[in-house]
Amino acid sequence: ETLRIGWQQIVEPSRVAQADKSYEEATGADIQWNLFGGGADVIAAIASGSIDIGYVGSSPLTAAASQGLPIETIYVVGNIADAEALAVKGISSPEELKGKKIATPFVSTAHYSLLTALDHWGIAQNDVQLLNLRPQEIAAAWERGDIDGAYIWDPVLNQIKAGGGEVLADSADVAEWGGATFDAWIVRKEFAEQHPEIVTAFVKVTGEITDDYLADPAAWGAESENAAKIAELTGAPAADVPALLGGYVFAGLQDQTSADFLGGATAEAIKATAQFLQEQGSATALDDYSGAVNASFAEAAQKTETAQK
Amino acid sequence: MVDLPLTETPAPRRRPALSWAPYVGLVTIGGLLLLWTLASAFGWASPVFLPSPGRVWDAFLRVATEGYANATLAEHIAASLWRVFAALIAAMVVGVPAGLLIATSRVGRGILDPLIEFIRPLPPLAYLPLIIIWFGIGEPSKVLVIAIAMLAPIVISTVSGVRAASDSQIQAARTFGASRWQVIREVMVPAALPSILTGIRIALGAGWTTLVAAELVAATRGLGYMIQSAAQFLVTDMVIAGILVISALATISELGLRYIERRYLPWIGKS
Amino acid sequence: MVDLPLTETPAPRRRPALSWAPYVGLVTIGGLLLLWTLASAFGWASPVFLPSPGRVWDAFLRVATEGYANATLAEHIAASLWRVFAALIAAMVVGVPAGLLIATSRVGRGILDPLIEFIRPLPPLAYLPLIIIWFGIGEPSKVLVIAIAMLAPIVISTVSGVRAASDSQIQAARTFGASRWQVIREVMVPAALPSILTGIRIALGAGWTTLVAAELVAATRGLGYMIQSAAQFLVTDMVIAGILVISALATISELGLRYIERRYLPWIGKS
Amino acid sequence: MSSLNLAGVSLHYGPEQTGLPVLQNVSLNLARGEFISVIGRSGSGKTSLLNLAGGFVAPSAGRVTVDGKPVTGPGPDRAVVFQDDALYPWRSVRDNVALPLKLRGIDAATRAEKAREWLAAVGLQDHQDKHVWQLSGGQRQRVGLARALASEPEFLLMDEPLGALDAMTRDQMHELLLSLWEESHAGALLITHSVEEAVFLSTSVIVLAPTPGRIVHREEFEFGRRYLEGEDPRALKSEPEFIDARERLLAAIYEKELVDG
Amino acid sequence: MSSLNLAGVSLHYGPEQTGLPVLQNVSLNLARGEFISVIGRSGSGKTSLLNLAGGFVAPSAGRVTVDGKPVTGPGPDRAVVFQDDALYPWRSVRDNVALPLKLRGIDAATRAEKAREWLAAVGLQDHQDKHVWQLSGGQRQRVGLARALASEPEFLLMDEPLGALDAMTRDQMHELLLSLWEESHAGALLITHSVEEAVFLSTSVIVLAPTPGRIVHREEFEFGRRYLEGEDPRALKSEPEFIDARERLLAAIYEKELVDG
Ligand SMILES: Nc1ncnc2c1ncn2[C@@H]1O[C@H](COP(=O)(O)OP(=O)(O)OP(=O)(O)O)[C@@H](O)[C@H]1O
Numbered sequence A: 001e002t003l004r005i006g007w008q009q010i011v012e013p014s015r016v017a018q019a020d021k022s023y024e025e026a027t028g029a030d031i032q033w034n035l036f037g038g039g040a041d042v043i044a045a046i047a048s049g050s051i052d053i054g055y056v057g058s059s060p061l062t063a064a065a066s067q068g069l070p071i072e073t074i075y076v077v078g079n080i081a082d083a084e085a086l087a088v089k090g091i092s093s094p095e096e097l098k099g100k101k102i103a104t105p106f107v108s109t110a111h112y113s114l115l116t117a118l119d120h121w122g123i124a125q126n127d128v129q130l131l132n133l134r135p136q137e138i139a140a141a142w143e144r145g146d147i148d149g150a151y152i153w154d155p156v157l158n159q160i161k162a163g164g165g166e167v168l169a170d171s172a173d174v175a176e177w178g179g180a181t182f183d184a185w186i187v188r189k190e191f192a193e194q195h196p197e198i199v200t201a202f203v204k205v206t207g208e209i210t211d212d213y214l215a216d217p218a219a220w221g222a223e224s225e226n227a228a229k230i231a232e233l234t235g236a237p238a239a240d241v242p243a244l245l246g247g248y249v250f251a252g253l254q255d256q257t258s259a260d261f262l263g264g265a266t267a268e269a270i271k272a273t274a275q276f277l278q279e280q281g282s283a284t285a286l287d288d289y290s291g292a293v294n295a296s297f298a299e300a301a302q303k304t305e306t307a308q309k
Numbered sequence B, C: 001m002v003d004l005p006l007t008e009t010p011a012p013r014r015r016p017a018l019s020w021a022p023y024v025g026l027v028t029i030g031g032l033l034l035l036w037t038l039a040s041a042f043g044w045a046s047p048v049f050l051p052s053p054g055r056v057w058d059a060f061l062r063v064a065t066e067g068y069a070n071a072t073l074a075e076h077i078a079a080s081l082w083r084v085f086a087a088l089i090a091a092m093v094v095g096v097p098a099g100l101l102i103a104t105s106r107v108g109r110g111i112l113d114p115l116i117e118f119i120r121p122l123p124p125l126a127y128l129p130l131i132i133i134w135f136g137i138g139e140p141s142k143v144l145v146i147a148i149a150m151l152a153p154i155v156i157s158t159v160s161g162v163r164a165a166s167d168s169q170i171q172a173a174r175t176f177g178a179s180r181w182q183v184i185r186e187v188m189v190p191a192a193l194p195s196i197l198t199g200i201r202i203a204l205g206a207g208w209t210t211l212v213a214a215e216l217v218a219a220t221r222g223l224g225y226m227i228q229s230a231a232q233f234l235v236t237d238m239v240i241a242g243i244l245v246i247s248a249l250a251t252i253s254e255l256g257l258r259y260i261e262r263r264y265l266p267w268i269g270k271s
Numbered sequence D, E: 001m002s003s004l005n006l007a008g009v010s011l012h013y014g015p016e017q018t019g020l021p022v023l024q025n026v027s028l029n030l031a032r033g034e035f036i037s038v039i040g041r042s043g044s045g046k047t048s049l050l051n052l053a054g055g056f057v058a059p060s061a062g063r064v065t066v067d068g069k070p071v072t073g074p075g076p077d078r079a080v081v082f083q084d085d086a087l088y089p090w091r092s093v094r095d096n097v098a099l100p101l102k103l104r105g106i107d108a109a110t111r112a113e114k115a116r117e118w119l120a121a122v123g124l125q126d127h128q129d130k131h132v133w134q135l136s137g138g139q140r141q142r143v144g145l146a147r148a149l150a151s152e153p154e155f156l157l158m159d160e161p162l163g164a165l166d167a168m169t170r171d172q173m174h175e176l177l178l179s180l181w182e183e184s185h186a187g188a189l190l191i192t193h194s195v196e197e198a199v200f201l202s203t204s205v206i207v208l209a210p211t212p213g214r215i216v217h218r219e220e221f222e223f224g225r226r227y228l229e230g231e232d233p234r235a236l237k238s239e240p241e242f243i244d245a246r247e248r249l250l251a252a253i254y255e256k257e258l259v260d261g
């Protein structure tokens, strides 16, 4: 059997499992790791049948689900917390955002969070000058003083903070305001039906390594072997790894089936995102997104884990 | 029957048989449309990625009337057209003289050749941050990114066009007392014009190609920006509508260039 | 003193005065390096965006020895070179015959011209998802994206090159009984070769430019992929090292093409 | 007997309404075994006439036929020596001459050998490996001639093929042309500015008058044939008959002026 | 008195070691008011000689000077009529002729007027607005001549400028050349294959022998001057002196053959 996985260069615990070849061991499959630059490409690859399992953020996930693509969310990696935040200069209250230049990569999770935050503060989108820039370019524009703030993630977020940026709100706050953003693993439905055992094994390995991290984040310090493995795979400097990891509220294996994740909130969050996107005029929301979420593999994985214990 | 246009050039009497030839193009376009309709009707690709012509037409109407991504189609087109043609002018203002210098002066070649060779393979996605650091996030950066992509075709075509002037044409001008600059203006530039025009045509294509990358830079309108936004949300009908609009604009400018060629450079292929 | 290379072509005795001319290029490169050193030393741009030459050199050594983003420099280079040259060959195999057809047959022009005109302005970032959908995520997709960027320059140059054959050269071949195909092979192709070579040079530049976009698709190595990875984490020294490697490779292939031109097409600019 | 025929041919460059035609109602029959020369003032339409015969342009009126079949384009039955030499700079001198042979499917060794022979015949044995741009003007012209001869056509159409040659080389080419013409029994159409050349070589000389181009005089000669039968060329050219013919043709060419002025 | 001087000039194409030179130890002085013709067999180095005088190539040995100053390139003192016509297809016929005037800074109206005059002088008044590729071979040659004349040079270098012309047009050009030469008192260097033309026009005729190209004969003549003084050209050309001169020069050109064969 071959299992084709689409991944992104995101610093999260499963990189270590990837580096250790734990997935190969657990699934017994021949694994091809395909790297993608963003969620939209991952979705396209899944839709074309080029990959079986892929890593996406909640925005592309929502777009795909809204278009009725045959995919299921099998593992929520975690909610984005202070990994993404709105950092500004010379602005102390949301009111002062009016008329200012705020940059964010459009259509990203950060963009969604920014719009949610503005909505929460009762600021009309048009009152703020929203600029579409990629992370690297945001860093450059900040450096030049062309922008007053940005909703962005690490390492650029860090860069901005180091350059005098103050955090006005982060994604943990936005999640509380009803706009959770998260990253997740999704699977092609057809593949899931044919090889449930492989998918289960995949979820199990992911869950275990995440649990590993959650149990002892200190063991993943800058000098650790884990950090080195992550750095090797993603290209991130090893020194930055702990901070990058800290930016997410990761969900362990046991969390998956809870009401906060696949057990309920995930489908809700997708729906909320979709409705928001619909208001923006960029997508058409469906009534129900429960078809895009499948907790059964997580359940099965939990059982095998308990059985082992 | 197909035929070489061999007797065409000076032929005083054209054979009327091929009067349908111009319509072959329309047939091709029709054929493509049909293929597309069939492909989407029979579901050869999921409708998310290959929406039917009807849906793309709807998307087109939607953006034309209501707008999409914060602006109407007309505004997107205006923004992109401005950028592409501003970049073209910039690239020509820099590229043609640079090409002439490279072609006519060893020192010019020594200085400019390595610069051009260095610039031309650079991927815009890689140097975008540097552009922003040095030129900010305004229009100049966007135009610059497009202009950089256009520069090499224009320079290279100019250099190779200068060779079209024969030795004796150049020498003749010099025997009439032409200065270095006059030789360039009166002989080399006209001789290079056909090739420069070819360069411009290639450059325009390259410019449209780079539009999306350029409009990654803090754009709030523009076709590339519109396509990019739609692509991220998998609004494929809009992506394809945008692509078709770009193709249409590019085709129009291409036809314009061909007209210019026929009208103002009648000597191409003669002598 | 600067001089037009006017008496160059048949000149049996060259003036030795300009023997330093080839070194001007080195001086330019040296000047750029100096400027860069100064810029980073005086902090004209923050080191995050413009690391010093020393740091870039370190990054270069690092990727050359230890590797970066899961592969060594040699592996990245090999992967990208393979893609660019496979794409070049594909683009030539398709583009040169297409150009010849467009230039020599009205029906060919009718069919191919709209297709090429349609394809050539398409921004790779926009059609990437479609490519993935239709061609998967393997090497073919990456090569295809690069080849598409290369196609137009080659086709356009071929078309305009065919015009370099004079009417009487073509007619002469036909009076010797050359078939349509023989006229193309014996007259039009050789006459177009200089222009095709120019097209290849432009195409290679376009190919390198598109590398990063192509390697956004499920690449595990390649210079574009390496640059992309580094850029994501603001490892700018590595980005610039990658850019310089691309420039160096492009320059080497350019020099190769010029050698080919001098060696095998001595008639360029003659007759 | 095959023949190349122009019947009531007219030619306009550009739309037919504008201006006078370049050629008007020209009729001409070139049978195999004939050698017709066309003379006339610069711009009288000689090259245009050859272009019609070669099939490079289509007439505005009238018909061009070979053995009764309409000419629709150039063909291997009619070889042409162009006024501009139309050589291929990407081929060596030898390979230029070998091209017609290559197109007839002759193998590389044989055609190299034959090309060498043809080049020797036009006196260029020492220049075979050169590039064409390394030749002098007269040498290029001779390569063009050798190439046309190598194609062994039924009709040989030549546009001032010897204009850039000195007298003796010209005489040598005359000899070559006449003997080949006799051997091959081809039909030859020669455009020339040398009335003497026309009279000496041709079985028939045609005079073209300009604006519009039309045939104003035609005469038959036997000098070429006599030369081939062994008579001395110098003696032939000094015959009063020859000299009279030259004067007559010159008068025909400039008729208008002689009458007008 | 200004003069164009070639002193002991040799020319090699390619490295000097390989093969014979194209020109060997050629010396020549062209003063203003002189009319020198160069004749010789095809490939004997005539065009190469003109290229040296024009400054288009540098000699392998020897010196080319104008008034003692070394020639380092082409200059407005030496106008050239090229063997290939070197016209500019992107300019109309008139604008081709007007270019030398434009380069001298003459205003548009004046130069159009002057170009018109020059074109009329070479018999092309009716072809001024044409594109150059719409001209016949002989017409192109005359445009090239008119253009060179329009530049009013001190030295006029001509490479077979009348090769594509019929006899009468040629005679008209002779007349034009001689009268302009006298008026302007320029130095003229003419390369021609017509020995008669050389004898008739020149104050001095030079014979070049090939491989390596060198001067083997030189003679002075007065026929041009006498023609300008009003004598009848036909009578001049029938003088025994003229006919003898022609024979002598022809013998000089083919000397080798006469001796060898
Ligand atoms: N493409 C063209 N368009 C318009 N007029 C043309 C074209 N080609 C030739 N002519 C005109 O047609 C006339 C005849 O030209 P042609 O070349 O047949 O003359 P020719 O007899 O060969 O002259 P020459 O002896 O000078 O070569 C000339 O007046 C010329 O200017």
Ligand SMILES: Nc1ncnc2c1ncn2[C@@H]1O[C@H](COP(=O)(O)OP(=O)(O)OP(=O)(O)O)[C@@H](O)[C@H]1O
Binding pocket: C010, D127, D133, D134, D135, D136, D137, D138, D139, D164, E013, E014, E022, E040, E041, E042, E043, E044, E045, E046, E047, E048, E049
């Ligand atoms: N670029 C070159 N490279 C090598 N040999 C050349 C080159 N140009 C000319 N030659 C040779 O030099 C010799 C003299 O050439 P040149 O053109 O001076 O002759 P020419 O006297 O003008 O002949 P023609 O009367 O045929 O024009 C010829 O044998 C020619 O083949």
Ligand SMILES: NCCS(=O)(=O)O
Binding pocket: A010, A037, A038, A039, A040, A055, A056, A057, A058, A059, A060, A108, A109, A183
């Ligand atoms: N952090 C998620 C990245 S993306 O899948 O939304 O592109």
Ligand SMILES: [Mg+2]
Binding pocket: D046, D047, D048, D083, D159, E136, E137, E138
């Ligand atoms: Mg002619």
Ligand SMILES: [Mg+2]
Binding pocket: D136, D137, D138, E046, E047, E048, E083, E159
């Ligand atoms: Mg010559």
